Amino acid sequence: MNVNFTEEELAFQQEVREFLKNHLPQHIVEGTANNGSVFVEKDIALEWQAILVAKGWAVPQWPKEYGGPDWTPTQKYIFSKECYHAGAPMLIPLGLLMLAPVIMAFGSEAQKTNYLPKMLNGEHYWCQGYSEPGAGSDLASLKLKAESDGEDYIVNGSKIWTTHAHLADHIFCLVRTDVSAKPQAGISFLLIDMDTPGVSVEPIITMAGDHEVNQVFFDNVRVPKSNRIGEENKGWGYAKYLLEFERGGGFSAHRIRHEIDHLRQMIARTRQGNPDFDRYGDLARRLARVEIDLKALEITELRILSVVSGGGNPGPESSILKVTAVRLEQAVNELAVEVMGYSGLIMNPVTDGSPVRTDYLSSVVPRYLNNRAASIFGGSQEVQRNIIAKLVLQL
Numbered sequence: 001m002n003v004n005f006t007e008e009e010l011a012f013q014q015e016v017r018e019f020l021k022n023h024l025p026q027h028i029v030e031g032t033a034n035n036g037s038v039f040v041e042k043d044i045a046l047e048w049q050a051i052l053v054a055k056g057w058a059v060p061q062w063p064k065e066y067g068g069p070d071w072t073p074t075q076k077y078i079f080s081k082e083c084y085h086a087g088a089p090m091l092i093p094l095g096l097l098m099l100a101p102v103i104m105a106f107g108s109e110a111q112k113t114n115y116l117p118k119m120l121n122g123e124h125y126w127c128q129g130y131s132e133p134g135a136g137s138d139l140a141s142l143k144l145k146a147e148s149d150g151e152d153y154i155v156n157g158s159k160i161w162t163t164h165a166h167l168a169d170h171i172f173c174l175v176r177t178d179v180s181a182k183p184q185a186g187i188s189f190l191l192i193d194m195d196t197p198g199v200s201v202e203p204i205i206t207m208a209g210d211h212e213v214n215q216v217f218f219d220n221v222r223v224p225k226s227n228r229i230g231e232e233n234k235g236w237g238y239a240k241y242l243l244e245f246e247r248g249g250g251f252s253a254h255r256i257r258h259e260i261d262h263l264r265q266m267i268a269r270t271r272q273g274n275p276d277f278d279r280y281g282d283l284a285r286r287l288a289r290v291e292i293d294l295k296a297l298e299i300t301e302l303r304i305l306s307v308v309s310g311g312g313n314p315g316p317e318s319s320i321l322k323v324t325a326v327r328l329e330q331a332v333n334e335l336a337v338e339v340m341g342y343s344g345l346i347m348n349p350v351t352d353g354s355p356v357r358t359d360y361l362s363s364v365v366p367r368y369l370n371n372r373a374a375s376i377f378g379g380s381q382e383v384q385r386n387i388i389a390k391l392v393l394q395l
């Protein structure tokens with residue numbers, strides 16, 4: 001395998017670096033570094049998205065016909081790496097990287113024309129309505145009921161743990177359209193405007209002090225059947241397709257590498273003039289362990305990228321990415337808290353549900369606490385391991 005970039009690729013890398021130097025605003029870099037939450041603030045993400053859209057670089061994963069830049073896998077890899085290196089935020093993936101592939105693959109022409117451009121220009125901001133009280137790992141037992149009424153469905157029930165539902169104007173939902181069929185066979189995939197009468201959102205404050213997740217209630221919500229993706233009662237297949245992109249759609253290795261860069265800076269600062277630094281005796285060994293595993297993750301991501309670039313979907317291997325990325329990111333979070341020592345005990349005051357964050361250090365503990373949830377959302381680690389055992393290892 002040739003791991004060297006060609007002349008053209010090196011020129012592209014230079015072009016990306018120049019662009020980031022000239023167009024990535026410092027306040028976005030700072031907002032990203034100081035963020036302890038799963039996604040950066042919505043306004044920061046949308047500001048950066050608009051800059052990338054103007055350049056035609058917002059969604060390298062999208063095919064050219066929908067506005068993607070038509071890059072090779074290596075160009076996508078270079079772009080992602082340079083963005084993280086420069087401190088740019090990840091764009092919010094809920095619409096752009098999770099729902100969009102489903103609309104492209106299974107949506108009607110009208111849905112493609114209506115939703116994809118608005119998602120791209122930031123006019124629509126999506127959240128994901130899969131989980132319910134009593135239906136998480138066992139997602140097929142979901143109960144949000146959608147009853148047929150002429151050209152519409154009437155939706156009743158609730159979704160829970162809905163990330164950014166309080167900020168979103170649209171939600172994609174799995175709904176039960178046939179209660180008599182086998183659980184997987186009676187599910188449909190529905191797009192719902194959050195402004196529809198009967199939709200309400202209640203906050204859930206996490207142990208990190210964030211307002212990030214919510215419970216969404218549906219009380220006789222009327223949704224046109226034309227908002228259904230694909231066929232009625234075939235939603236389970238579309239839902240699983242989306243989950244592959246949720247778990248394996250990006251380059252987590254670059255993000256973790258960037259976290260390690262911050263960690264190394266923290267270690268250097270802490271070491272200066274600190275005669276007790278010996279207490280970090282095995283820090284170097286543990287960090288090296290993470291970095292070695294990170295290399296393996298990076299290679300696996302590249303392998304999946306080349307499958308997706310060839311027109312395929314990430315497949316069950318995406319579960320390997322999810323399990324490994326979460327394990328490594330949480331290991332880096334833990335090391336960062338340890339390096340902070342007793343300073344890590346001090347949490348910032350919590351105001352209206354959001355901790356006050358002034359610099360990177362003050363986001364270390366919130367990030368550690370927030371990221372505990374990564375072993376749960378997108379499908380828990382245990383459930384991913386079951387998928388790997390069954391579908392990848394054929395056990």
Ligand SMILES: Cc1cc2nc3c(=O)[nH]c(=O)nc-3n(C[C@H](O)[C@H](O)[C@H](O)COP(=O)(O)OP(=O)(O)OC[C@H]3O[C@@H](n4cnc5c(N)ncnc54)[C@H](O)[C@@H]3O)c2cc1C
Nearest residue numbers: 128129130131136137161162163373376377378379380382
């Ligand atoms: C911060 C956060 C954000 C989230 N955002 C969203 C969102 O935006 N949209 C959305 O739809 N959902 C979201 N979720 C929900 C998430 O997908 C579910 O929490 C997850 O699927 C687990 O479901 P559950 O909470 O019902 O736990 P359960 O399914 O009840 O699992 C409880 C425990 O049992 C284990 N377990 C369950 N089944 C098995 C099994 N078969 N084998 C071995 N172990 C098993 C699990 O690993 C877990 O440890 C979010 C969750 C969190 C924490």
